[in-house]
Amino acid sequence: MHFVWTSTIVTLVSFLVLYFLLNRYAFGPLMSVMEKRRELVLSQLNEAAETRSEAAAYVEQQKEALQQARQEAYEILEQSRQTSGKQADALIAQAKEETARMKDEAIRDIDSEKNKAMAALRGEVGRVSVQIASKLIEKEIDEKANEGLVDQYLKDVGTKS
Template sequence: MAWHWESFVYAIVAFVVLYVLLSKYAFGPLFSIMEKRREQVLDQMKSAEQNRSEAAKLLEDQKKAIQDARKDAYELIEQARTTSVRQADEIIQQAKDESVRIKNDALKDIESEKNKAIIALRSQVSALSVMIASKIVEKQVDEKSQQELIDQYLKEVGGKV
């Protein structure tokens, strides 16, 4: 096998022509597609990084919102607890005041009824005393008869009271 320089030159010329044609019609569009794909990948990476940072920010915001909601809920619970204790104390105080008022009213009613009974008893006793005196004056009895008469009227008074 001999080496032929003409074949070598034809091969190199054919290779150069093929390379020029491929560069113009194949490599150019292929490289532009690859460059577009590279730019797309870079854009997607930037977008993914932005989305990740936004998601981290949103997660932090949500954590803060949850903490605020928990704090508000705790404050509401404490406020409700305080309000219920205050209302319970007010109800108890009102009940105590009402019981004192009812007790005082009852005592006043009892005192009033007692005074009425005393007045009625006094009028009955005075009426009986007058009756006894008139009977004694009418009969002019001895001491034993007078004592029996007094005992009888006292029994009558005891039965009426």
């Protein structure tokens, strides 16, 4: 092979001119676009990492809020159970008091009616005794007639009541 110096120099000069032109007009803008793209990708990666960490923090926050809500719901249920138990106890106590009051009142009413009946009976017995005595005095008869008269009046008193 034969080596031509002029062709090599022309090729070398052409290459250098082409390199200079490409470096100035093509590689510079191309490298700046690629650098901008690299920075954009890095910023998006950073934003994604931040968003991921914010999402994880938000999830933790939601878990805590859910746990707190469950705890509050449990406390409300427990408080409701206690309140309903107290109300039931109060109603039972009130019913017992009312029952005792009604029983005492009934006993008083029974005693009162019993006393009235006893007083009426005493009055009636006294009246009958007076009537019997007055009849006996009016009729001064023998003992058999006396017993018959008492029996008759007792029968009369029994049919009146």
